[in-house]
Amino acid sequence: xxxxxxxxxxxxxxxxxxxxxxxxxxxxxxxxxxxxxxxxxxxxxxxxxxxxxxxxxxxxxxxxxxxxxxxxxxxxxxxxxxxxxxxxxxxxxxxxxxxxxxxxxxxxxxxxxxxxxxxxxxxxxxxxxxxxxxxxxxxxxxxxxxxxxxxxxxxxxxxxxxxxxxxxxxxxxxxxxxxxxxxxxxxxxxxxxxxxxxxxxxxxxxxxxxxxxxxxxxxxxxxxxxxxxxxxxxxxxxxxxxxxxxxxxxxxxxxxxxxxxxxxxxxxxxxxxxxxxxxxxxxxxxxxxxxxxxxxxxxxxxxxxxxx
Numbered sequence: 001x002x003x004x005x006x007x008x009x010x011x012x013x014x015x016x017x018x019x020x021x022x023x024x025x026x027x028x029x030x031x032x033x034x035x036x037x038x039x040x041x042x043x044x045x046x047x048x049x050x051x052x053x054x055x056x057x058x059x060x061x062x063x064x065x066x067x068x069x070x071x072x073x074x075x076x077x078x079x080x081x082x083x084x085x086x087x088x089x090x091x092x093x094x095x096x097x098x099x100x101x102x103x104x105x106x107x108x109x110x111x112x113x114x115x116x117x118x119x120x121x122x123x124x125x126x127x128x129x130x131x132x133x134x135x136x137x138x139x140x141x142x143x144x145x146x147x148x149x150x151x152x153x154x155x156x157x158x159x160x161x162x163x164x165x166x167x168x169x170x171x172x173x174x175x176x177x178x179x180x181x182x183x184x185x186x187x188x189x190x191x192x193x194x195x196x197x198x199x200x201x202x203x204x205x206x207x208x209x210x211x212x213x214x215x216x217x218x219x220x221x222x223x224x225x226x227x228x229x230x231x232x233x234x235x236x237x238x239x240x241x242x243x244x245x246x247x248x249x250x251x252x253x254x255x256x257x258x259x260x261x262x263x264x265x266x267x268x269x270x271x272x273x274x275x276x277x278x279x280x281x282x283x284x285x286x287x288x289x290x291x292x293x294x295x296x297x298x299x300x301x302x303x304x305x306x307x308x
Contacts, residue, residue, distance in 0.1 A: 002029045003062075004156050004187040005050065010059035012045055019045040020056070021210035027189055027203075032182045034201035035191040036299070042210040043191035044084060047160050050189070051081045064156055080149035082159040086141050088148060090134025094125055097133055098147050105152035112151070119147040123177065139170025146177065157181065159190040163197065175200050195296045206299050213302045218295060225293040225301060227251045227263035230271060233287035234260065234278060243281065247273055254300055261297055262288075 005027035012020040020042045027033045035043050048054045050061055052072045061068040064078045088097045098119060102112040120126040123143040128136065133144060142162050149157065159178075163171040175197060182188050190201070198204045199218045206214040206221070214221055234240050237260045244253045244262060249270045252263035264270035267290050275286045 003027060004029045004064055005189060006062040007050070008060045010046070010049060010056045010061060012049060012054070012056050018210050020049070023212050025205055025212060025215060027187060029187055030182065030185055031202045032178065032188045032200070034198050034204040035189070035207055036195060036198050036204050037207035038193055041207040043207055044160050047158050047189070047191060051079060051158050052076070077152070078155050080154035080157045082145050082149045082162050084160045084164065086145060088133050088145055091132060093130050093132055094144055095129040097144060098151060101148040102151045107152055115151055115153070119150060123147050124173070137170070139166045139174065142166060142174060143177070156187045157189070159188070161191050161193060163192065163194065195294070195299065198295050206302060208303045214298065221295055221298050222293045225298050227265060228267045229291050229293045229297060230262045230264055230267060230288050231291045232260040232262050232274060235284055240278060243277055244274060247277065249273060252301055252304065254297065263297070263301065
């Protein structure tokens with residue numbers, strides 16, 4: 001098995017704050033890997049360590065088989081990096097930004113012309129090639145940033161929360177592009193705070209407070225959930241949380257839109273107890289059904305454990 005990314009025991013602190021705590025993981029060549037977690041989980045710090053922007057306090061990082069700490073310039077030739085913030089030139093057009101980054105990476109004029117044409121078509125930005133970057137929508141800005149990070153045809157691509165603040169349609173289009181890149185052989189490492197995006201990845205790592213809490217495929221991770229799951233339909237679900245957590249058979253309660261996800265020991269017994277409790281105290285109808293837990297249920301359960 002060939003790995004494009006290998007991280008062993010990486011740690012990074014800022015004063016007393018442990019941003020990354022003993023993280024170990026490997027990403028196979030050609031894999032689409034997702035690092036999932038809320039703001040402040042340590043995702044950005046870990047990616048910046050992998051691309052050589054900051055140094056780890058301890059541990060080792062190999063990218064493309066090269067030690068990042070010793071081969072920084074060689075690594076820059078094989079990776080593409082898309083940061084959280086839009087870092088292109090707003091006064092330049094789409095085409096001018098792509099050409100500028102091509103020149104930075106010393107792409108020849110002939111290759112640059114050909115790659116520019118392919119990237120504009122690939123990203124669906126061809127109709128906007130003469131529009132200034134500052135006038136683009138959020139989704140188009142991210143597509144342009146992706147084009148600039150791909151201009152030197154990197155074999156490994158790092159993206160730090162690329163769809164944050166982007167509308168749902170543009171987010172879907174962006175992930176379609178990532179899938180196409182993977183199919184073409186690019187290894188993709190992407191971080192996100194959106195749990196639903198994890199289903200597009202081959203494997204995901206759940207990160208919280210600097211720690212890697214779980215690591216597996218999006219299909220297998222929910223199998224680790226230790227309880228049964230009930231979806232409870234009630235009016236004003238947020239107000240019902242305090243009622244349900246008092247039941248001894250209830251292990252967890254999370255609000256999902258207009259419904260509750262309730263982790264329980266025994267489905268039938270718990271359903272009856274929940275119905276009697278809510279109906280008896282507030283006099284309203286309660287609907288419930290057993291469902292399979294999702295990634296967010298697994299994540300919440302993991303960070304709720306005492307050792308977390």
